[in-house]
Amino acid sequence: xxxxxxxxxxxxxxxxxxxxxxxxxxxxxxxxxxxxxxxxxxxxxxxxxxxxxxxxxxxxxxxxxxxxxxxxxxxxxxxxxxxxxxxxxxxxxxxxxxxxxxxxxxxxxxxxxxxxxxxxxxxxxxxxxxxxxxxxxxxxxxxxxxxxxxxxxxxxxxxxxxxxxxxxxxxxxxxxxxxxxxxxxxxxxxxxxxxxxxxxxxxxxxxxxxxxxxxxxxxxxxxxxxxxxxxxxxxxxxxxxxxxxxxxxxxxxxxxxxxxxxxxxxxxxxxxxxxxxxxxxxxxxxxxxxxxxxxxxxxxxxxxxxxxxxxxxxxxxxxxxxxxxxxxxxxxxxxxxxxxxxxxxxxxxxxxxxxxxxxxxxxxxxxxxxxxxxxxxxxxxxxxxxxxxxxxxxxxxxxxxxxxxxxxxx
Amino acid sequence: xxxxxxxxxxxxxxxxxxxxxxxxxxxxxxxxxxxxxxxxxxxxxxxxxxxxxxxxxxxxxxxxxxxxxxxxxxxxxxxxxxxxxxxxxxxxxxxxxxxxx
Numbered sequence: 001x002x003x004x005x006x007x008x009x010x011x012x013x014x015x016x017x018x019x020x021x022x023x024x025x026x027x028x029x030x031x032x033x034x035x036x037x038x039x040x041x042x043x044x045x046x047x048x049x050x051x052x053x054x055x056x057x058x059x060x061x062x063x064x065x066x067x068x069x070x071x072x073x074x075x076x077x078x079x080x081x082x083x084x085x086x087x088x089x090x091x092x093x094x095x096x097x098x099x100x101x102x103x104x105x106x107x108x109x110x111x112x113x114x115x116x117x118x119x120x121x122x123x124x125x126x127x128x129x130x131x132x133x134x135x136x137x138x139x140x141x142x143x144x145x146x147x148x149x150x151x152x153x154x155x156x157x158x159x160x161x162x163x164x165x166x167x168x169x170x171x172x173x174x175x176x177x178x179x180x181x182x183x184x185x186x187x188x189x190x191x192x193x194x195x196x197x198x199x200x201x202x203x204x205x206x207x208x209x210x211x212x213x214x215x216x217x218x219x220x221x222x223x224x225x226x227x228x229x230x231x232x233x234x235x236x237x238x239x240x241x242x243x244x245x246x247x248x249x250x251x252x253x254x255x256x257x258x259x260x261x262x263x264x265x266x267x268x269x270x271x272x273x274x275x276x277x278x279x280x281x282x283x284x285x286x287x288x289x290x291x292x293x294x295x296x297x298x299x300x301x302x303x304x305x306x307x308x309x310x311x312x313x314x315x316x317x318x319x320x321x322x323x324x325x326x327x328x329x330x331x332x333x334x335x336x337x338x339x340x341x342x343x344x345x346x347x348x349x350x351x352x353x354x355x356x357x358x359x360x361x362x363x364x365x366x367x368x369x370x371x372x373x374x375x376x377x378x379x380x381x382x383x384x385x386x387x388x389x390x391x392x393x394x395x396x397x398x399x400x401x402x403x404x405x406x407x408x409x410x
Numbered sequence: 411x412x413x414x415x416x417x418x419x420x421x422x423x424x425x426x427x428x429x430x431x432x433x434x435x436x437x438x439x440x441x442x443x444x445x446x447x448x449x450x451x452x453x454x455x456x457x458x459x460x461x462x463x464x465x466x467x468x469x470x471x472x473x474x475x476x477x478x479x480x481x482x483x484x485x486x487x488x489x490x491x492x493x494x495x496x497x498x499x500x501x502x503x504x505x506x507x508x509x510x511x
Contacts, residue, residue, distance in 0.1 A: 044467075065459055200487070
């Protein structure tokens with residue numbers, strides 16, 4: 001079976017099972033290396049398996065509860081990541097399944113001049129619908145590749161995906177509710193919670209300027225279909241360019257506030273040292289010690305070949321993959337076929353917008369038999385480029401080391 | 411690739427029709443190493459999360475690292491773990507899932 005045939009087969013099988021009302025938990029055997037790179041901790045690889053949540057294809061299971069599932073690299077060969085293969089990431093394990101017809105979004109608070117209670121139908125009827133393509137990536141994507149390892153979910157490359165998000169502008173909803181002049185941040189809550197009353201609920205805030213950005217959305221569709229249950233149904237925040245920690249799923253409450261929100265998930269998590277070349281600042285959350293994560297750093301991933309793959313001498317070999325950044329826009333990807341001694345510009349594929357995956361491709365015909373190391377390095381319009389060594393930071397964020405795949409020419 | 415092997419492909423197909431219960435069993439089937447304190451891990455840690463979190467984060471944390479993790483669960487996440495049990499849990503994690511000395 002070819003990869004494509006196999007994917008179609010799995011997709012059809014998943015659909016068939018769901019229609020039949022049969023148990024939707026699926027599993028399949030992993031191919032060598034499919035559970036992640038060798039650089040992941042041994043315990044991570046030992047405990048990973050390909051398994052499917054209801055409505056999803058088999059993904060790389062990191063943890064069952066709360067569910068954390070990673071997208072296998074093969075799905076990043078196309079610019080848009082299928083909904084059924086899109087990664088799943090939760091901090092808290094009490095995740096209600098929401099009836100879209102009963103769902104309400106409450107908007108109001110100390111720095112709002114009015115309040116709203118919106119149904120899904122209200123959102124779709126009363127506001128302009130917009131769609132944009134954007135990468136949703138966990139801040140800790142590739143955390144498992146940091147050396148030395150740092151604790152947390154030990155992600156490989158797949159805690160990310162690119163989708164077309166359709167919904168309404170957050171700014172339009174805020175404007176309808178009415179924003180007070182002293183609004184400093186907007187706080188967001190989703191329906192997922194911790195199992196203990198004392199567990200800090202997963203609330204995040206955005207600076208008012210980012211909340212009012214016309215590209216920040218309340219989305220209810222992804223790639224032309226309603227949001228999957230595990231990706232935030234019935235509506236989630238879409239914060240293009242920024243780490244997925246802000247993309248609150250199962251959104252239930254939006255609260256403009258006049259002072260910096262001090263919940264654990266802002267003050268105590270998702271914070272980085274100031275040595276990253278990010279552009280956006282979240283100044284009301286700045287402290288002496290660190291700053292909140294904001295926009296993603298420029299990155300790329302080779303997806304056309306797999307580690308350890310044998311390739312034929314004398315045959316053209318496409319070295320292709322995806323590149324992305326925090327919204328500056330990728331404008332160059334260089335590829336090396338000699339372990340990094342020399343670099344050639346790859347051809348860039350269709351531009352789906354500055355927040356989306358940008359495909360790249362470089363055709364190379366290896367001649368000499370033996371080891372072949374291929375690398376990709378993306379750069380963007382504001383002069384950032386991928387690094388050769390990860391910038392260490394305690395929570396393991398912003399891993400954007402050049403993509404590297406070792407092959408054998410036979 | 412392996413997937414082209416017909417036996418492997420047939421196994422994949424067989425696994426596709428695994429019932430819901432099989433994957434729920436998935437969590438129950440996580441095998442933690444035997445050792446003193448394992449029962450305290452099962453009593454306390456599993457209230458909020460599956461124990462694959464432990465295996466996944468191994469073997470690279472030393473005693474200080476596991477102490478910090480357990481302390482975070484108590485002080486930040488609100489896990490009601492008595493001091494004595496917290497000590498047993500840390501000892502178990504260091505012995506079974508700690509960084510090799």
